[in-house]
Amino acid sequence: MSLIHVQDLRKYFPVRTKLFGREIVRAVDGVSFEIERGETFGLVGESGSGKSTLGRCVLRLLNPTSGHIWFDGVDLMALHGEELRKARRKMQIVFQNPTGSLNPRRTAGQSAAEPFTVHGRLQPVEAAGRVQGLFRRVGLPPEVMDKYPHELSGGQCQRVAIARSLALEPDFLVLDEPTSSLDISVQAQMVNLLKELQRDLGLTYLFITHDLSLVSYLADRVAVMYLGKIVETGEALAVLERGRHPYTMALRSAAPIPDPDRVPRPAMLRGEMPSALRLPSGCRFRTRCRWATDRCAAEEPVLREVEGNRVACHFAESIVEVAA
């Protein structure tokens, strides 16, 4: 049985756009996937794709509008209050902005110890000892415990955040762009740390990012999101290197590779992502897709098996990537 099973998850935000009008932003619009124990599942997309919203919904940090989330067989949507807080021990999140995710008025040690004070009812001495252990595990010297976030570097803050998320020994970690604000060399350290922790602690990751090279390095399986829907999913390399959905192909083409001999392809996509308030009919991607037809406007494609991946495109079999 998979650790995480998300089914038809939807998250809608009501927005007031005009004086008397209310419109709906369909940030996550019917998303289903499963994550196996011990795997790293990559969630890829640009801003506005809904990936961060989805990540938070899986933990019920945001309450989904509808749909189901099963965590180790338990339906999270059926839990409330105390039960939900208890379930939270098993699933944690690491955010994008390392310094911002720590309370500026508390030391690193206090922030990392906070989960203990809520759930474990530990004495301060015990808690401090556990925090030291956690810090050691994430590669931080014990002196850091008494420092405030603004006295630490971005990389150190992120390690503190990771230590905090590990305090309650979770099984599942949502990582929301954990390295995008870090330098290349610090990112490498962080990624190594995450892999090591996964191996040693048997963690399962939902890794949210827009960086294709990072996700192709880390993830076992991947889902590509666009405007609230998954457009393609499957084994990481199969999707990222041989993806059949036009958007996946565009992402691959657009992602800059540090190889000067790679001839730059012309930007594949026209225009920009449409507003979430005015979703295109049928396939949401059609306004930027060079292969769009009338059928794309009339009928919304569903995810279906195409050569080992699941792709939501009417013409996935027939579209051949244009050589530069």
Place this chain on the structure above:
Amino acid sequence: MTALLEIQDLSLDFETEDGTAKVLDRVSLTIDEGEAFGLVGETGCGKTVTALSILRLLPGTARIRGGAVRLAGEDLLAKSEEEMNRRIRGRWVSMIFQDPATSLNPLYTAGYQVADVIMEHEGLTREEADRRVLGLFRQVGLPDPERIARSYPHELSGGMQQRVMVSMALACQPKLLIADEPTTAVDVTIQAQILELLRGLKQDLGLSILLITHNLGIVAELCDRVGIMYAGTVAEVAPVRELFRAPKHPYTQALLRALPRTDARGHALEAIGGMVPSLYTPPPGCRYHPRCEFAMATCAHRRPALLEHAAGHLTSCLLYEGVTE
């Protein structure tokens, strides 16, 4: 190829209440006409400060300790503020910044702001300037220029805002465009469009571009030559192909190895040990030596010079000066 911009041995400090930060230490680089030069480095390496030195937009705490910045032969450091404003900023050299949303004034329409620049530098009337603005918008690939000119920045998407910024930078036909992390704040598909735009401008207008970034991928796509900076010094300068194929400086090599790649799956990434040094107390000798896998004893007290060890390929490392211990 004639050199358009020459920075020679530029050294710069910041006097802060915490002491003197030695931000730049004998930085040298040249950019030719019609060339795209990528200046790469991690946080705090001084790449943005270097760019701001060209335009003399440094904060009040900055003190230039030595060196020269020459644009087409003229020393920019010697010029008066007035001359910098009149001739250099916006005319010979333009700059675009990282976050287009905050670089554009939310109170004025896009067209108004760009027209302002034109009117300021060339003394045209507003009608004449507005006409030029439409042409510029077309040149940067903005669809429906009239509508965009009438729009306020918040009504435009990130990609369009960035294009407006580019058009503002191009308004007075500069020779050098400085782009400070122009694509960090936009999505990767928009980033591709912006890079394509910059490539086109370089080709069509013979524009020189100084691209500041920490992303080696876009450097590979856009730039002709690359400079790698570390802690206020220039570690290496080379043509782009050579830099990626045969990097000389240990820092460059380590940086390239730290990039996550598909073919590295299953192996740990090679992270660089240690941390970037404080600029208040930079390491003596070579600033990289505490983290360098090839460090020798001499590295701790002799600062390597930026020398040309192969055609067009400069590096500052004692390994190439014949030092063996």
Place this chain on the structure above:
Amino acid sequence: MATVTLPGVRMRRAGAFVSIRNMFRLILRDRLATVGLGLIVLFVVVAVFAPFLAPYPEEGVGQSNVANRLQPPSLAHPFGTDDFGRDLLSRVIFGAQIALTVGVLTVALAFPIGVILGVIAGYYRGRTEEATMRVTDMFLAFPPILLAFVIAASLGRGTFAIIIAIAVSFWPWYTRLVYIEVLKVRQQPYVEAAAAVGLPGRRILFRHVLPNALAPAAVQASMDVGSAVLIAAALSWLGLGPPPPTPDWGVMFNNAYLSGSLITYWWIGLFLGLSLFLLVLAFNLVGDGLRDVLDPKLRRRRILL
């Protein structure tokens, strides 16, 4: 402008945390704020040791000495004497006790109430927010002095009434300031992180949100001590203060005004006014210094790269 970090350079980024320890050190770097702080210390010392510092303590608290009435300043009476022959300096010294008490107590009363309401409104949103903020708006619609006057008048004379009255007119300001800040703070990643860890709402509120939302209100409060003293003096002058012979500065103004001596004899108005002015100035200077330390947007020095 690109804002870049220099490794090892301690940048005061927006919202950077300043501990209480650091706050004092930073304020002392600001010369004007230090002057303000010094004045406050002076006033406190004077108030605490009034019976020992006043040259004529009995006159200070009220005993008349009619033979000496309305003497101009001299060595024996540096501030001169008042309508009843009492040494003005002693009266002013004892009055400092009342002034400081009123100022501090008023803010001490209004601040917690205002802050708690603001925090609750900003964090829980919805109907609580609407209700609280509408009530706050109603109170804010009245000019503080007018509101205080009405309340004090209905409560009767006396220092106590004045304190209540001014506190009631001040609390909405803190509510509004804290509310705005809470709206900003609750969006910060660390608040979300606290929720992710499983902290209950109230704990998040008081541990994470409140401490980070206090700064603007705290700055306002420090300056309000001075304002409170001014308003109290005005109310006393209007007849709502404690009964004579209490050496309340406002009451002294009132007496002198009613007897005509305020206009005729220059020293009474001058020294009373000067004392009031210095006290209010002191708190304003400290408040300014506090704001420069706590509010990054208004800070003058910032390293922009």
